[in-house]
Amino acid sequence: MGLRERTRQAVQSDIAAAAMRLFLDHGFDAVTMDQIATEVGISRRSLFRYFATKEDIVLGDLAERGRIVQAALAARPEGEGPWEALRAALVVLTEQPAYTVETAIGISHMFHSTPSLRARHVEKQLQWMELLVPHIETRLGIEPGGAPDPRAQALVASALACLDAAVEAWARRGGEGDVEILYDQAVAAVRA
CATH class of the missing domain: 1.10.10.60 (Homeodomain-like)
Structure with missing residues (x-):
């Protein structure tokens, strides 16, 4: 650089x-x-x-963080299942905390109370889907770029929704608890 x-x-x-x-x-x-x-x-x-835009200021680094998750997912062992690989890849987000706990809680509350931020967040998640789905397709034995198959998209969308639910629950608890445990609980509910 x-x-x-x-x-x-x-x-x-x-x-x-x-x-x-x-x-x-x-x-x-x-x-x-x-x-x-x-x-x-x-x-x-x-x-x-x-x-x-103001939304870009708040969400600007999410695109880069998506590429970090993509690289982590690509580096996971080949035989690892899709849920396990996604979880391990998403953990990289906790390894480089961008904010203090108080700031992260404030940002989470701001996200959930500002419709324009929520809309832009969805856009960024769709970008993450494009980055992550091909890796999950490979894990599922689906030919990337072949006929549309909803399984990989559903897995990635579910994992991202579980991440959002875990972070929101953590913020509403005032930063109490472990986001990874909350994520695991959300995934367990989806997979039940």
């Missing part, structure tokens, strides 16, 4: 951190792009070079 890209990522990170503080202090809908630009000390026009 060159200097220009590292600088861009550092600026994006600074913008996201400042915006997140504003969102958590004042509420997502109450904060404007102008306020974020002022907080960071850049022009509105410069801000739009980094993020097209």
Whole structure:
């Protein structure tokens, strides 16, 4: 990665951190792009070079995190079952916590109370589906790119829904408990 890209990522990170503080202090809908630009000390026009929308500021790293999960899934042992491989791949998300517990809880509450964030989150999950489904198709013996087969999509969609349910339950409990255990409970309910 060159200097220009590292600088861009550092600026994006600074913008996201400042915006997140504003969102958590004042509420997502109450904060404007102008306020974020002022907080960071850049022009509105410069801000739009980094993020097209407020939703992108909150969800921007989810696309990259999807690629991290994809790489982890691709690295799982060939004979491992799809549920086990998905769980192990999703664990990488807990290995690099992006926020403190308090911030993560605030973000979760913000997600669930802001329709535009929920909609964009669904879009990002559809991107994750595109990344993960081919690996699960292979595990199921389905020819990737062949005739549509709902099994791999259903497994990935279910795993992601279980992850969302686990994180939401964890946040509603005030950060009490282990997200992995909550995920396992959600998966057990789906597989029952």
